[in-house]
Amino acid sequence: xxxxxxxxxxxxxxxxxxxxxxxxxxxxxxxxxxxxxxxxxxxxxxxxxxxxxxxxxxxxxxxxxxxxxxxxxxxxxxxxxxxxxxxxxxxxxxxxxxxxxxxxxxxxxxxxxxxxxxxxxxxxxxxxxxxxxxxxxxxxxxxxxxxxxxxxxxxxxxxxxxxxxxxxxxxxxxxxxxxxxxxxxxxxxxxxxxxxxxxxxxxxxxxxxxxxxxxxxxxxxxxxxxxxxxxxxxxxxxxxxxxxxxxxxxxxxxxxxxxxxxxxxxxxxxxxxxxxxxxxxxxxxxxxxxxxxxxxxxxxxxxxxxxxxxxxxxxxxxxxxxxxxxxxxxxxxxxxxxxxxxxxxxxxxxxxxxxxxxxxxxxxxxxxxxxxxxxxxxxxxxxxxxxxxxxxxxxxxxxxxxxxxxxxxxxxxxxxxxxxxxxxxxxxxxxxxxxxxxxxxxxxxx
Amino acid sequence: xxxxxxxxxxxxxxxxxxxxxxxxxxxxxxxxxxxxxxxxxxxxxxxxxxxxxxxxxxxxxxxxxxxxxxxxxxxxxxxxxxxxxxxxxxxxxxxxxxxxxxxxxxxxxxxxxxxxxxxxxxxxxxxxxxxxxxxxxxxxxxxxxxxxxxxxxxxxxxxxxxxxxxxxxxxxxxxxxxxxxxxxxxxxxxxxxxxxxxxxxxxxxxxxxxxxxxxxxxxxxxxxxxxxxxxxxxxxxxxxxxxxxxxxxxxxxxxxxxxxxxxxxxxxxxxxxxxxxxxxxxxxxxxxxxxxxxxxxxxxxxxxxxxxxxxxxxxxxxxxxxxxxxx
Numbered sequence: 001x002x003x004x005x006x007x008x009x010x011x012x013x014x015x016x017x018x019x020x021x022x023x024x025x026x027x028x029x030x031x032x033x034x035x036x037x038x039x040x041x042x043x044x045x046x047x048x049x050x051x052x053x054x055x056x057x058x059x060x061x062x063x064x065x066x067x068x069x070x071x072x073x074x075x076x077x078x079x080x081x082x083x084x085x086x087x088x089x090x091x092x093x094x095x096x097x098x099x100x101x102x103x104x105x106x107x108x109x110x111x112x113x114x115x116x117x118x119x120x121x122x123x124x125x126x127x128x129x130x131x132x133x134x135x136x137x138x139x140x141x142x143x144x145x146x147x148x149x150x151x152x153x154x155x156x157x158x159x160x161x162x163x164x165x166x167x168x169x170x171x172x173x174x175x176x177x178x179x180x181x182x183x184x185x186x187x188x189x190x191x192x193x194x195x196x197x198x199x200x201x202x203x204x205x206x207x208x209x210x211x212x213x214x215x216x217x218x219x220x221x222x223x224x225x226x227x228x229x230x231x232x233x234x235x236x237x238x239x240x241x242x243x244x245x246x247x248x249x250x251x252x253x254x255x256x257x258x259x260x261x262x263x264x265x266x267x268x269x270x271x272x273x274x275x276x277x278x279x280x281x282x283x284x285x286x287x288x289x290x291x292x293x294x295x296x297x298x299x300x301x302x303x304x305x306x307x308x309x310x311x312x313x314x315x316x317x318x319x320x321x322x323x324x325x326x327x328x329x330x331x332x333x334x335x336x337x338x339x340x341x342x343x344x345x346x347x348x349x350x351x352x353x354x355x356x357x358x359x360x361x362x363x364x365x366x367x368x369x370x371x372x373x374x375x376x377x378x379x380x381x382x383x384x385x386x387x388x389x390x391x392x393x394x395x396x397x398x399x400x401x402x403x404x405x406x407x408x409x410x411x412x413x414x415x416x417x418x419x420x421x422x423x424x425x426x427x428x429x430x431x432x433x434x435x436x437x438x439x440x441x442x443x444x445x446x
Numbered sequence: 447x448x449x450x451x452x453x454x455x456x457x458x459x460x461x462x463x464x465x466x467x468x469x470x471x472x473x474x475x476x477x478x479x480x481x482x483x484x485x486x487x488x489x490x491x492x493x494x495x496x497x498x499x500x501x502x503x504x505x506x507x508x509x510x511x512x513x514x515x516x517x518x519x520x521x522x523x524x525x526x527x528x529x530x531x532x533x534x535x536x537x538x539x540x541x542x543x544x545x546x547x548x549x550x551x552x553x554x555x556x557x558x559x560x561x562x563x564x565x566x567x568x569x570x571x572x573x574x575x576x577x578x579x580x581x582x583x584x585x586x587x588x589x590x591x592x593x594x595x596x597x598x599x600x601x602x603x604x605x606x607x608x609x610x611x612x613x614x615x616x617x618x619x620x621x622x623x624x625x626x627x628x629x630x631x632x633x634x635x636x637x638x639x640x641x642x643x644x645x646x647x648x649x650x651x652x653x654x655x656x657x658x659x660x661x662x663x664x665x666x667x668x669x670x671x672x673x674x675x676x677x678x679x680x681x682x683x684x685x686x687x688x689x690x691x692x693x694x695x696x697x698x699x700x701x702x703x704x705x706x707x708x709x710x711x712x713x714x715x716x717x718x719x720x721x722x723x724x725x726x727x728x729x730x731x732x733x734x735x736x737x738x739x740x741x742x743x744x745x746x747x748x749x750x751x752x753x754x755x756x757x758x759x760x761x762x763x764x765x766x767x768x769x770x771x772x773x
Contacts, residue, residue: 330698350696
């Protein structure tokens, strides 16, 4: 909460305005969430285990109450603004990790008062949430870990510093030199000691071990779900899977993994029963680019899967989706130092974020996308860029040239959080999917 | 669960027992038409009941025998070495070698106590490569020198006989394994040269004991046998293969490699990665979480592939049990 009128960036809003904004925000968010879930329920043969994720996806529901109770009992909540923050350490310190990346449209308009409209809406939205104390999860944070990954995140940690204690982590831009690794390890150690200070609990070897075991379980569950999505015809719609992956933002990781495993059990039964969500010939689409965050960013997935002819999102390479729990923490030996090193390396080395570069460019991302297209039998790639996300926009051409050589259709989709452009988006997406379906049909012929 | 590292431990134990203790069951050195079985491992001469000979020992004996006596006996050991090396590459070091097993025992004790290890810096790695080739060249040249008639080394032949074996840490360890503790760290007083040699031997042995558990597989990086076998690594039938496109560069392979091989992590184009340092222990294959990214190959046939399940079994931190597994 902003207390001082002379804060660096954020103005102090009058309490009446705040209250009004809070009321309007709650109503609009609940409406959007309900709308989105309503749309996702229309998919035939939707898994029953999705009910749980629908429940968690409500920001003002049961999870908020749980965290609130945890805080009343003296527990600490640590927010993190980017997937490069070491979640295991937060868990090992006994705090609840919450990812505070925001997918709300209305707060992004409030954020316009502080930063220009050209700035990425994720950042503007986070600023708006902080200004008017809108987002319950953000309000409960005792500290925020902010890795300086992309342009927006580099500055937003400064701006959020007006309201919260923010711990920056300096991300090396060239990630795999020995110096960069040592530097990043130092950053992680720094965060570790800050966490110990905040919670008053020492992060022991055993605590780290339990936390890693927990995230490994989540990784296994997440990979299991992704393996199920490789099958054709599909048994889960892309939006459902994206919602599941996204609930890791604030759900309890252990419980999330259990529920995801339950979902996978049900999906495996569906494969046997042949209860598919879409016919075989539906074009399979791979999503990549800027994050799509629940609930307002569901605009594009909704359009893709509801357009005529409909597409099916089979995989995504988004830092808000499949990538969150894809890479495991690989511990070679169980000593505390080795575990810390494993945690540190897991976040930076396999990360395909375009904020990294090297003499070969972001080769890891290109390779990963290439194998993903093959593994998921994707017919086309949609490259999603939200306005202001320059790093993803600048890397598009490299991927496009590769896709052109390999004869994979790729489509650049630049959009915003607002719904004003949904008509235009709809036309563009429909045209692309129609092209895909004719292409698959003709490919089948010859 | 049968993981690669457990399989390797089993193989090491079996080979250790076979090489060191099989003699007690009455089996003598295995030979066929006077051709003695020489293994490319440090199966030490100083074990009384050994069943096979160490290649380095045979090489030194043959070379120091001189042109007429020794060089004809050189053919069989070298042929055997080439055959064994071409089939299995340097996997002898991590799957068979008794001295390697002793190192692994030390490493396992350290792991059990949750103590960390040190890595060699890049400069020290280069030094270790020089050291291992220094051993190879000096052992060969001394042995050849002894073999030349009227050469000055001839007069030292009783002090310098099989020069490497005298300073090899196996000489100190294996008598202990057989219960002869008195032979460990003995300083010879026969002549000045033999005193010097035994002092060097004790120095190397102390170095071995001090480093072996804190720098993983330190001796393997200095071993002259490893240097020779390493040359065959790139040709051997058994190999380490990588599908570069599937690699996410997560760095787990580099971190879990006991001899700090970097190529496994860095290589993205070439299919076959067998650097001379690699002892083919396949820890990287079992620790790789990406499906099919790393493979054990025999010719081009993949024997085992990396996959997430294998990773979660091999990882030091086991995955937390799911609700279903608990009930």
